[in-house]
Amino acid sequence: MKPVLWALLLLAPVAALARPVSYVGGWTLIEESNRQSTAALVHYTPSPAWSVGLRNEWMRDSDYLLTAIQPTYLLKRWFGRDYQANVYLHGGLGVATATSGNPLGSTTGGFAGVMADWETRRLFAGYNARYLDAGHFGDSAMQVFRFGWAPYEGDTNDLHTWLMLEVDHRSGLEDSVSVTPLLRFFKGPILLELGFNLVDPSPLVNFTFRL
Amino acid sequence: MSLFTRNLPICLLLTVPALALGQHEAHTSHSTHDQHEEHMPHVQEQPAQAAAEGFTEMTTTAEIEAALAVGGKPVVAEVLGVVCDFCATAMNKIFGAREEVAAVYVDLDTKALNLVLRPEYDLDDSTIEMLAVQAGYRIAAIHRNPAIAGR
Numbered sequence: 001m002k003p004v005l006w007a008l009l010l011l012a013p014v015a016a017l018a019r020p021v022s023y024v025g026g027w028t029l030i031e032e033s034n035r036q037s038t039a040a041l042v043h044y045t046p047s048p049a050w051s052v053g054l055r056n057e058w059m060r061d062s063d064y065l066l067t068a069i070q071p072t073y074l075l076k077r078w079f080g081r082d083y084q085a086n087v088y089l090h091g092g093l094g095v096a097t098a099t100s101g102n103p104l105g106s107t108t109g110g111f112a113g114v115m116a117d118w119e120t121r122r123l124f125a126g127y128n129a130r131y132l133d134a135g136h137f138g139d140s141a142m143q144v145f146r147f148g149w150a151p152y153e154g155d156t157n158d159l160h161t162w163l164m165l166e167v168d169h170r171s172g173l174e175d176s177v178s179v180t181p182l183l184r185f186f187k188g189p190i191l192l193e194l195g196f197n198l199v200d201p202s203p204l205v206n207f208t209f210r211l
Numbered sequence: 212m213s214l215f216t217r218n219l220p221i222c223l224l225l226t227v228p229a230l231a232l233g234q235h236e237a238h239t240s241h242s243t244h245d246q247h248e249e250h251m252p253h254v255q256e257q258p259a260q261a262a263a264e265g266f267t268e269m270t271t272t273a274e275i276e277a278a279l280a281v282g283g284k285p286v287v288a289e290v291l292g293v294v295c296d297f298c299a300t301a302m303n304k305i306f307g308a309r310e311e312v313a314a315v316y317v318d319l320d321t322k323a324l325n326l327v328l329r330p331e332y333d334l335d336d337s338t339i340e341m342l343a344v345q346a347g348y349r350i351a352a353i354h355r356n357p358a359i360a361g362r
Contacts, residue, residue, distance in 0.1 A: 019297050021347070022297075022301065022347070023300075023301035023302075023304055023305055023345060023346045023347055024305070024345040024346075025304070025305075026301065026304065048344055048345055048346075048347050077292070077347075079291035079292035079348070079349045080291060080292065081289075081291060081322060081351070082294075082322075083292070083294065084291075084292035084293075084294050084298075119294050119295070120294055121294050121295070121319065153319075153320070154296075154319070155318070155319050155320050156296060156299045156316070156317055156318060156319050157296065157299075160295065160296060186295060186296055186297075187296065188296055188300060189296070189297070189300045191297075210297055210300055210301075
């Protein structure tokens with residue numbers, strides 16, 4: 001893979017289950033690496049209801065890089081004194097480009113999906129589903145369920161720690177269903193997730209920084 | 212050997228540090244009020260008037276204390292949906308950018324937005340509610356009685 005593509009992945013961060021819409025005027029950098037892809041997204045929030053960003057996603061097994069404009073729309077948010085729940089719609093349209101000597105050139109690619117989460121200070125449940133069509137590179141579908149528990153309630157600016165379990169289903173992979181236990185660390189504007197897939201042995205590394 | 216058994220050491224490796232961090236954090240949160248009072252936020256002893264009238268008491272920080280000391284006006288807003296540090300970051304950014312605001316602190320424990328307004332300014336309830344929406348949250352109630360800050 002060309003160094004410039006690596007640089008793009010490192011510099012421009014992917015939103016999944018960590019607040020894909022920020023405060024008005026806020027920028028968010030997100031990086032995600034799982035058993036199928038490594039992705040990065042930088043997004044800006046012009047309204048409490050939506051954000052727009054630039055996403056780079058390297059599909060490692062299929063040897064292509066998708067660079068897309070990604071809007072995310074907050075369909076519904078429920079508020080409570082002790083909880084918050086959200087449903088988001090997200091999509092993207094851009095260019096899929098061959099990497100690692102893949103002779104397939106480039107083509108138009110896009111995706112659409114839905115995300116939902118419910119969270120208190122001690123419990124978390126989330127769902128993310130996406131269908132991706134990258135033309136002659138192929139299409140794929142995935143869905144991810146996430147459950148989390150915090151062993152203590154951290155206050156503002158404390159280090160927050162979560163134990164989480166992720167179950168994913170990804171079409172086209174040999175092990176279509178897999179399980180990943182992970183740790184989420186959260187402090188101020190920084191979120192870091194570290195896990196390891198037990199079925200398809202590979203690390204999970206997610207990072208979010210909210211400016 | 213099953214997949215679970217084979218990966219059990221990895222699970223333990225991931226889990227143990229988290230539990231250790233949790234214990235450490237729980238310990239410090241109980242002890243910091245006495246040990247680092249000048250740096251750490253703390254909740255005022257609930258003033259009798261505030262308690263009697265059902266107010267949410269203000270959480271003070273060094274910045275809030277300094278703003279109150281020069282005549283700043285305390286405001287405590289109860290916020291719905293505040294469950295994580297991203298919530299606090301969002302409100303700190305939105306409210307901290309306003310010239311009317313001398314100090315701001317979001318307390319996840321009390322689920323309150325603590326503001327001190329500069330003496331020469333005011334911020335009406337509808338503006339506070341609108342700013343909270345811009346941050347992605349919703350205000351349940353706003354208290355302005357000086358008793359919320361023990362004054």
